[in-house]
Amino acid sequence: MAQHTITLIPGDGVGPELSEAARRVIDATGVDIKWEVVDAGLGVMEEYGDPLPAHVLDSIRRNKVAIKGPLTTPVGKGIRSVNVALRRELDLYALVRPTKSYPGVRSRYENVDLVIVRENTEDLYAGIEFAQPATLELIADIERLGGRAIRADSGITIKPISVFGTQRVFRFAFKWAIDNGRHKVTAVHKANIMKYTDGLWLRVAQEVSREFPQIEFEDRIVDNMCMQLVQKPELYDVMVMPNLYGDILSDLCAGLTGGLGLAPGANTGDEIAVFEATHGSAPKYTGLNKANPMAMMLSGVLMLRHIGEGAAGDRLEKAIARVIADGRSVTYDMKPERDDPTAVGTSQVADAVIEVLAAS
Ligand code: NAD
DSSP: OOEEEEEEEEOOOHHHHHHHHHHHHHTTOOOOEEEEOOOOHHHHHHHHHHSSOOOHHHHHHHHHEEEOOOOOTTTSSSOOOOHHHHHHHTOEEEEEEEEEEEOOOOOOOOOOOEEEEESSGGGGOOOOOEETTHHHHHHHHHHHTTTEEEEEEETEEOOOOHHHHHHHHHHHHHHHHHHOOOOOOEEEEEETOOOHHHHHHHHHHHHHTOOOOTTTEEEHHHHHHHHHHHHHHGGGOOOOOOOOHHHHHHHHHHHHHHGGGGGOOOOEESSOOEEEOOOOOGGGGTTOOOOOOHHHHHHHHHHHTTTTTTHHHHHHHHHHHHHHHHHSSSOOGSSSTTOTTTTOOHHHHHHHHHHHHOOO
8 A cells, every 4th residue: 555645733722632633533544644744833933933844845746635724824914825825935826625414413494515615816805905004006096997986095905806817726626526426617706797708707617617517616795705605505516716715615614514513624725735724724723622523523624535545435424424423522613502411522533433434
């Protein structure tokens, strides 16, 4: 059996505990993985002066596959998100976030099986921002170019959406749909209002859809999409959206099926993929052995499939589903009451998954 070398970034906050739990269950599938553990985030700022040191990026570039815990972005202190930087540096342009109902999860919905493909490099998340009051020159230029008047005391964030970026994320999504037995792609946008960005997105999506006639294609305006997802999520399959809508709707979809503790993700480029949960570093639970490791474990399932170990991925997903259905070894967030004394900790969830794997 081939050995895989994979970069592991433990992360900030609850990240190290979740990473340890995920690593243990992935190892218990029997897949031969050599973990290259490298630190990024707040913890290395002092040592390297950079939350994303070069050797971390080098490790991912070398191994082509990484799994990471969440990384903290301090609010409003001028530090840009390490997560956004990582996606940009490695050109991980498609973020795949599946949402699935597992029997035993408390939810108003059953049989949800959705996938968001979020464009990961452009849109309002491209990081092109101009702070007030240094925006006066830009405001004057925009007015000169025929744009509308902008109040002089405005801050400005630019929303670029390119033909290139839109084409490649839709091609990725259609291919992903075919490879994963999906039948429909929905393009999500606000083309009626933002004609030159979301309008371009929709036009390119329609063009790309003609290259994949075997997959049904439709589009939805993002506000309508939100209502539709809450009312009838079973109508949707793979949804492709620009960065900001993808960020927001990922949490909405997670909420349909048990919350952030169960929402995995895969940041994917042409050659490199970095797997991570949708949730953040949940700082208030750091070191308490309390956070739910299942989102990171399910990210591990996506990773195993990505490296050609699909059978091991399926076994791990089934084992997690068994632990959920059994209901005894789950964390506080999966209990009817948040202070349920029968909730177990992060590492006990890993123990339970490993026990099921060993018996399967
Ligand atoms: P968060 O996802 O960390 O927390 C939101 C809520 O969900 C909190 O109540 C938290 O306790 C709970 N929660 C999150 N993960 C959980 C888990 N595994 N089990 C149980 N409960 C869980 O979001 P936030 O508080 O907005 O962000 C905290 C930090 O994480 C910020 O610095 C943010 O920038 C960062 N963040 C990182 C990533 C990433 O690494 N990709 C993603 C989102 C947020």
